[in-house]
Amino acid sequence: MARCPRCDGAFLELEAYGELLGWYLGDGHLTTGRRGVHNLHIHNDLRYPATNARLAALMGAVKPGGRPHTRRRPGMLITTVSWRHWPCLFPQHGPGRKHERPIVLEAWQREAVEAHPAAFLRGLFHSDGSRSANWTSRRLRDGTVRRYDYPRWQFVNASADIRGLCCWALDLVEVPWRQSAHRTISVSTRAGVARLDALIGLKS
Numbered sequence: 001m002a003r004c005p006r007c008d009g010a011f012l013e014l015e016a017y018g019e020l021l022g023w024y025l026g027d028g029h030l031t032t033g034r035r036g037v038h039n040l041h042i043h044n045d046l047r048y049p050a051t052n053a054r055l056a057a058l059m060g061a062v063k064p065g066g067r068p069h070t071r072r073r074p075g076m077l078i079t080t081v082s083w084r085h086w087p088c089l090f091p092q093h094g095p096g097r098k099h100e101r102p103i104v105l106e107a108w109q110r111e112a113v114e115a116h117p118a119a120f121l122r123g124l125f126h127s128d129g130s131r132s133a134n135w136t137s138r139r140l141r142d143g144t145v146r147r148y149d150y151p152r153w154q155f156v157n158a159s160a161d162i163r164g165l166c167c168w169a170l171d172l173v174e175v176p177w178r179q180s181a182h183r184t185i186s187v188s189t190r191a192g193v194a195r196l197d198a199l200i201g202l203k204s
Contacts, residue, residue, distance in 0.1 A: 002063050004085035016061035017089065018116040021109065022123020023055065025162050030086050030093045038086040042079050044127070046072070050204040051126060055079045062089070099158035105165065113165075117172040122200035124166050129155040131202060134188070153187040153196050154180070173199060 005012035027043045042055050056068040059081040066081040087093050092103050105113070113120045125131075134152045139145050155166050166185050170177045175195050180186040187196050 002065050002083065002085075004088050006088040007085060011064075012089075012112075013061045014112045015116040015119045016058050018112050019119040019123040020058045020062050021090070021112070022120045022125075023058070023127045024090050024123075025092070025098070025103065025159075025165070026124055026127025026129075026157065028090075028127075030090060033082065037082050037084055039080050039082050040086045040090075042127075043073075043076050044079070046075055046077050048203050052077050052079060097158075098162065099160075103159055103161035103165070113169060114172065117169045118199040121166070121169050121173070121196070124162075124169070125153060125155055125196070125200055126203050128157050129153060131193075131197075150188070150190065151193050153193060155185040156183050158183055170196075175199075 003010035023042050024040070029041055031039045031041065033039055040059065042059075044052055044055060046052075052070070056070070056079055059068045059079065060066050063081055063083050063085075066083065068079050068081045070077050070079050072078075091106055092098070094101050131151060131153050134150055138148065155163070157163050157166070163179075163183070163185055167177055170185075170187070173195070175187055176189050176192045177185050177187050180188075187193055
């Protein structure tokens with residue numbers, strides 16, 4: 001049985017944990033099975049096989065010897081690993097939806113994110129984010145209208161606390177952001193998009 005980093009002082013792969021924490025806050029949840037064993041479930045789109053394989057690898061890195069299994073639902077793949085100690089690593093677990101309760105990182109979790117902010121952002125943006133093409137138009141002095149196309153990243157989450165953690169991590173890596181809608185954090189500047197591309201990569 002895998003030893004717990006919190007209860008037993010076992011080694012924790014912090015970069016993998018930071019990324020998995022981002023996924024948990026975005027599209028993950030815990031359930032309780034028999035004999036007090038907890039199940040970590042991460043949902044992701046079926047269209048991204050490389051990302052789904054990475055998720056399984058992350059879970060195996062955080063729980064050494066863990067054997068992820070998957071099941072399909074319409075349009076999505078759910079990756080699951082069972083362990084008694086998942087609540088130790090994700091103390092944000094609780095009854096109800098995440099946006100209906102406070103989501104605050106413990107000091108050791110903040111230290112993990114500060115050590116590996118790009119990994120945390122990868123988990124957040126690859127779960128509840130997207131990279132898309134946007135456009136705007138501008139009227140020139142001669143009266144003509146020119147269209148400008150540009151890429152942007154967006155992170156959408158109902159929890160103000162989770163959006164705040166995303167903004168905090170973006171500040172750590174000096175990526176400019178703005179709140180473009182009630183539940184949406186956008187990275188739209190050319191330099192910001194390029195930096196985030198380099199830090200977290202594209203979902204595949």
